[in-house]
Amino acid sequence: MKVIDIKNLTKIYNDSEYKVNALNGIDLSFEEGEFAAVVGPSGSGKTTLLNIVGGLDKPSGGEVIIDHTNIGKLKSSRLIDFRLKNIGFVFQAYNLIPVLTARENVEFIMHLQGKPKAEREKRMKDLMSAVGLSDRIDSRPSKLSGGQQQRVAVARALASKPKFILADEPTANLDSKSTENLLDIMEKLNKEENTTFIFSTHDARVVKKARRVITIEDGKVVSDEIRK
Amino acid sequence: MNNLVFAWRNLWRNKRRTTITVTAIVVAVLMSTCMSSMQEGMYSKMIDNVVKFYSGYLQIHHNNYWESKSINDVYKPDETFYAQLDSVRDIVHYVPRVESFSLISTGENTKGGAIIGVDPESEDRLSELSRWIHKGECLKQDDDGILVAVNLAKNLKIDIGDTLILLSQGYHGATAAGLFPVKGILKFPSPDLNNFGAYVDIRKAQDFFSMPGMVTSTAILVNNYSDVVNVKNELVTKLQNSYSIMTWDEMQPEIVQMIEGDRAGAVIMKAVLYIVVGFGILGTIIMMVAERKRESGITVAIGMQKRKLQTVMFYETLYMGFLGVFFGFLLSVPLILILLNNPIPLPGESSEVYEKFGFEPVIYFGAQARVFVNQVITVFAMSLLISLYPIIKIRNLKVANALRA
Ligand SMILES: Nc1ncnc2c1ncn2[C@@H]1O[C@H](COP(=O)(O)OP(=O)(O)OP(=O)(O)O)[C@@H](O)[C@H]1O
Ligand SMILES: [Mg+2]
Numbered sequence: 342m343k344v345i346d347i348k349n350l351t352k353i354y355n356d357s358e359y360k361v362n363a364l365n366g367i368d369l370s371f372e373e374g375e376f377a378a379v380v381g382p383s384g385s386g387k388t389t390l391l392n393i394v395g396g397l398d399k400p401s402g403g404e405v406i407i408d409h410t411n412i413g414k415l416k417s418s419r420l421i422d423f424r425l426k427n428i429g430f431v432f433q434a435y436n437l438i439p440v441l442t443a444r445e446n447v448e449f450i451m452h453l454q455g456k457p458k459a460e461r462e463k464r465m466k467d468l469m470s471a472v473g474l475s476d477r478i479d480s481r482p483s484k485l486s487g488g489q490q491q492r493v494a495v496a497r498a499l500a501s502k503p504k505f506i507l508a509d510e511p512t513a514n515l516d517s518k519s520t521e522n523l524l525d526i527m528e529k530l531n532k533e534e535n536t537t538f539i540f541s542t543h544d545a546r547v548v549k550k551a552r553r554v555i556t557i558e559d560g561k562v563v564s565d566e567i568r569k
Numbered sequence: 570m571n572n573l574v575f576a577w578r579n580l581w582r583n584k585r586r587t588t589i590t591v592t593a594i595v596v597a598v599l600m601s602t603c604m605s606s607m608q609e610g611m612y613s614k615m616i617d618n619v620v621k622f623y624s625g626y627l628q629i630h631h632n633n634y635w636e637s638k639s640i641n642d643v644y645k646p647d648e649t650f651y652a653q654l655d656s657v658r659d660i661v662h663y664v665p666r667v668e669s670f671s672l673i674s675t676g677e678n679t680k681g682g683a684i685i686g687v688d689p690e691s692e693d694r695l696s697e698l699s700r701w702i703h704k705g706e707c708l709k710q711d712d713d714g715i716l717v718a719v720n721l722a723k724n725l726k727i728d729i730g731d732t733l734i735l736l737s738q739g740y741h742g743a744t745a746a747g748l749f750p751v752k753g754i755l756k757f758p759s760p761d762l763n764n765f766g767a768y769v770d771i772r773k774a775q776d777f778f779s780m781p782g783m784v785t786s787t788a789i790l791v792n793n794y795s796d797v798v799n800v801k802n803e804l805v806t807k808l809q810n811s812y813s814i815m816t817w818d819e820m821q822p823e824i825v826q827m828i829e830g831d832r833a834g835a836v837i838m839k840a841v842l843y844i845v846v847g848f849g850i851l852g853t854i855i856m857m858v859a860e861r862k863r864e865s866g867i868t869v870a871i872g873m874q875k876r877k878l879q880t881v882m883f884y885e886t887l888y889m890g891f892l893g894v895f896f897g898f899l900l901s902v903p904l905i906l907i908l909l910n911n912p913i914p915l916p917g918e919s920s921e922v923y924e925k926f927g928f929e930p931v932i933y934f935g936a937q938a939r940v941f942v943n944q945v946i947t948v949f950a951m952s953l954l955i956s957l958y959p960i961i962k963i964r965n966l967k968v969a970n971a972l973r974a
Contacts, residue, residue, distance in 0.1 A: 388973075392969045392972070395870070397870050397968045397969045397972065398968070398969035417875075418874060418875070418876075421869060421872055421873070421874050421875070422872070422874075424870065424871065424872050425871070425872025425873075426872075429871075430867075430870055430871050432867060432870075432972065435863065435864070435867075436867060438864065438867075438868065439582070439864070440575070440578035440579055440582060441575075441578075449871075449873075450871055450872055453872050453873055453874075453877075454872075497871070498871075501872070
């Protein structure tokens with residue numbers, strides 16, 4: 342089943358003195374259960390692509406269709422709700438709300454979704470154990486290592502059972518051991534929950550784990566290879 | 570997570586900054602409360618001096634008297650009249666008076682002045698006349714003598730034991746003339762009253778003006794300042810338009826004006842104080858919003874409606890205001906209570922200036938509701954205004970930009 346359909350996507354940044362063509366006609370689609378990496382040199386448009394697919398930025402042209410909805414057309418508050426229901430996010434660093442504990446961070450989205458307490462509690466516990474942090478449930482982010490914070494962020498992204506998860510360089514700030522650990526967890530959850538993961542990266546070890554590798558350069562897809 | 574709890578935790582992210590900001594509000598509230606308390610204490614004293622010690626809180630006159638001030642517009646209070654006054658619960662005391670003008674002469678010097686006929690014992694309970702005896706002694710019941718205000722006595726160059734000749738017009742054109750030995754010199758805490766006139770026994774005054782049993786006014790003492798309007802309304806109903814009933818502020822509009830004017834002046838000072846503190850709070854809020862830009866971007870990205878985020882930041886601003894007011898109160902209430910019971914005497918030089926103008930050289934404090942309520946309203950209004958900043962900032966937040974921050 343197709344989860345995301347991207348058609349002729351373009352993005353031009355016009356706000357500074359000179360304009361930047363960050364995306365130049367991207368056509369891509371993602372199937373349910375994919376574990377895909379977006380790679381490319383710095384400035385190639387990875388972040389821009391993920392932001393637009395995640396509804397965090399508006400495209401200049403083309404469309405992103407998710408679940409029969411052209412998200413570029415949604416009004417801002419509807420779009421926020423759409424993200425809440427359908428998309429999980431993991432960012433590069435400092436993902437978590439510092440005044441909330443790990444538990445509260447994971448439950449945060451379910452709270453916004455209005456899930457009942459018992460369900461929130463169970464899901465949070467399951468996910469925290471899946472990311473191997475059952476014993477750190479009540480720690481605030483400042484008491485967790487960068488790798489642990491990223492694992493909580495992954496748990497949070499999954500908490501709402503989204504259609505797919507977008508992760509923009511989730512391992513960029515991690516050492517190699519934490520990187521591997523995080524990737525293993527993502528892979529495991531991808532298999533167990535059949536959640537689609539799309540992540541961008543510079544790291545060859547991360548690329549190695551991906552089952553699909555999309556390379557972009559100058560805002561264009563230059564290769565799209567499926568492995569295994 | 571409850572918005573209020575969320576906001577509370579956000580507030581204490583930077584403990585030191587929040588503490589400093591709240592402390593600034595506390596100091597402003599404290600200063601402003603003390604200032605208001607001092608003003609209100611001064612106003613009450615002023616009203617007391619002129620109102621309580623002279624006019625009474627209310628007066629009952631003949632319908633034309635206030636306009637004409639004529640000795641012909643007088644009335645004869647009878648049993649039923651007094652019975653009506655007695656039936657009003659908040660009236661503590663009332664006194665009959667005969668007031669008119671007269672020439673006051675020593676034979677050599679002559680001045681014009683007010684002559685006030687009072688019932689000495691009864692009057693003492695209202696205006697505490699005996700308290701202001703500077704020299705000599707107070708009138709007794711049916712006394713033949715006269716009490717003269719200090720400045721008038723000075724102008725006439727008289728002293729205790731001298732005799733004054735009073736010449737005036739009595740009821741319906743009768744000639745009024747009489748001799749009154751000076752029994753005492755009065756010194757009031759108000760310069761106006763010291764220039765004002767002379768007191769005689771009411772029965773002597775009624776004889777002098779040929780108006781036996783009649784009075785120009787009945788002055789009324791009520792339990793509490795705030796009862797005045799109620800008492801007036803009750804009297805209007807009971808006395809059914811046969812008399813004019815006036816409250817102290819209707820009789821003394823200058824005092825009311827002066828107080829209003831002074832309040833307006835003080836408002837400017839307090840406004841400056843609060844504007845300074847307001848910018849302090851605004852600065853804190855601006856920093857709070859700026860350093861949380863990326864985090865705000867993340868929360869909106871993962872699905873928090875901007876409205877909810879705005880609510881949280883709105884609460885944070887209000888919390889700061891509330892904490893400031895709360896602790897400001899906590900400190901100011903005991904402070905004001907102490908000052909209320911321990912008025913501050915003015916030191917040497919300034920005390921002389923005060924006394925020269927007839928004021929007691931003491932700073933009195935007040936604890937009226939407005940002293941406190943105004944601070945709450947001000948800080949609350951200020952917080953509301955400042956909270957517009959995060960609300961607008963969040964409204965204009967661009968998630969993609971915030972994430973790059
Ligand atoms: N807000 C913006 N205004 C103007 N230009 C922008 C803006 N955001 C990104 N760009 C430009 O768009 C292009 C793509 O940027 P993007 O951040 O998507 O690249 P990236 O592949 O994520 O790079 P990196 O690997 O360094 O994260 C770059 O040339 C960048 O300078
Ligand atoms: Mg990037």
